[in-house]
Amino acid sequence: MRIVAGIDEVGMGPLAGPVVAAAVVLGPRHGLSGLKDSKQLTERARERLAGEIRARAQAWALGQACAAEVDRLNVLQAAWLAMRRAVDNLALTLDLALVDGVHVPVLPCPARAIVRGDARVPAISAASIVAKVARDAEMRDWDAVYPEYGFARHKGYGTAHHLEALARLGSCPLHRMSFAPVRDARRRS
Template sequence: MDDKEKIISFELKLWQSGKRYVVGIDEAGRGPLAGPVVAAAVVFPQDISPFIFKDSKKIPENRRKILFYEIFEKAISVGVGFADSTEIDEMNILNATKLAMIRAVESLSVKPDFAITDAVFLFPFGENQLNLVKGDEKSLSCAAASIVAKVTRDFIMESLHEIFPEYNFKKHKGYPTKEHINLLKENGTSPVHRRSFGRVREYKPGRGRGKDCFPISAQERLRYFEKKFQELLRRN
């Protein structure tokens, strides 16, 4: 079995068993110290020809962006969901990730019969799910969801850089790099930092220019993230 056959083998079995809408679900942003976790859900038609063979982290940024728009052109439906840093602090990163995934599924234009996830169990699907370790390397739908989530989150972090330039989010995207830690030490935390994370908890809130202009409530922030996602789509 070659790579082209392997990457779609799970979907083929499910389609052949009578599952019409198989959704691949993945996320981006569980490890960063700041920003939302972003999830994506992708449903492909049964005649799709594989065009992705790596997870998003192994694909160069420029290529990811090209694939991002190609996914929207070829998929039956694509959904994106977010969980804000305040929600992450309230319910922990795993539960916030699941919430973002469910929101992504709920935003689809079709109702999936079966889900393939990157090793995350989603209660609403019950037995109608396959939780694959490294699912973004084994399933076309998961790989596509990984790319959509990654490109969307990177764009959001670049947008947050304009509000909080003192943290240089456009470079490290909120991940715990040496530069990011040093900027936290220098500036304190921003409203989008995850204050429940150990690397963030020791620092006090900063007084940067974005402190008073970024929405406080999770609902307002989710609307901001959705607005940025729509802006990204219009760039195609």
């Protein structure tokens, strides 16, 4: 039986925090229902499904690229780096990786890109959910370190509250300095 993983990333758009990717291998009888693109689920549904996925998947792993890597590489290359790290962290050797998107990153196994794969392929949907839940949890943890930015609330996205905090406080080490709103806030401070 071929070992196929779904791979997806989250966190390309935020002004702060890592890009997180997940690789998930679902067995043919995984028994999971309600899998879909993580953006189409409530936070509560994502949390519930992520627990079920982690318990029932044949294998799953996370990888990430930090804000400094986003700045150094660019956000797309950082996302691909996070995907490679997720595959490298899997306990299984893959025969194929199905990646959400248009482009195929360089991975240590054959890979195929699937447009809107997070809505069409259960293993990619599962990866989307696991990655989103993990990144959100990490941003809540960072909120305890940098409470003035409100990371628990907006997860690093460029909300009005976050932009106001940037304008008032400048950036912190979690911010992506190559992103215009962060760069502009640095110039003003």
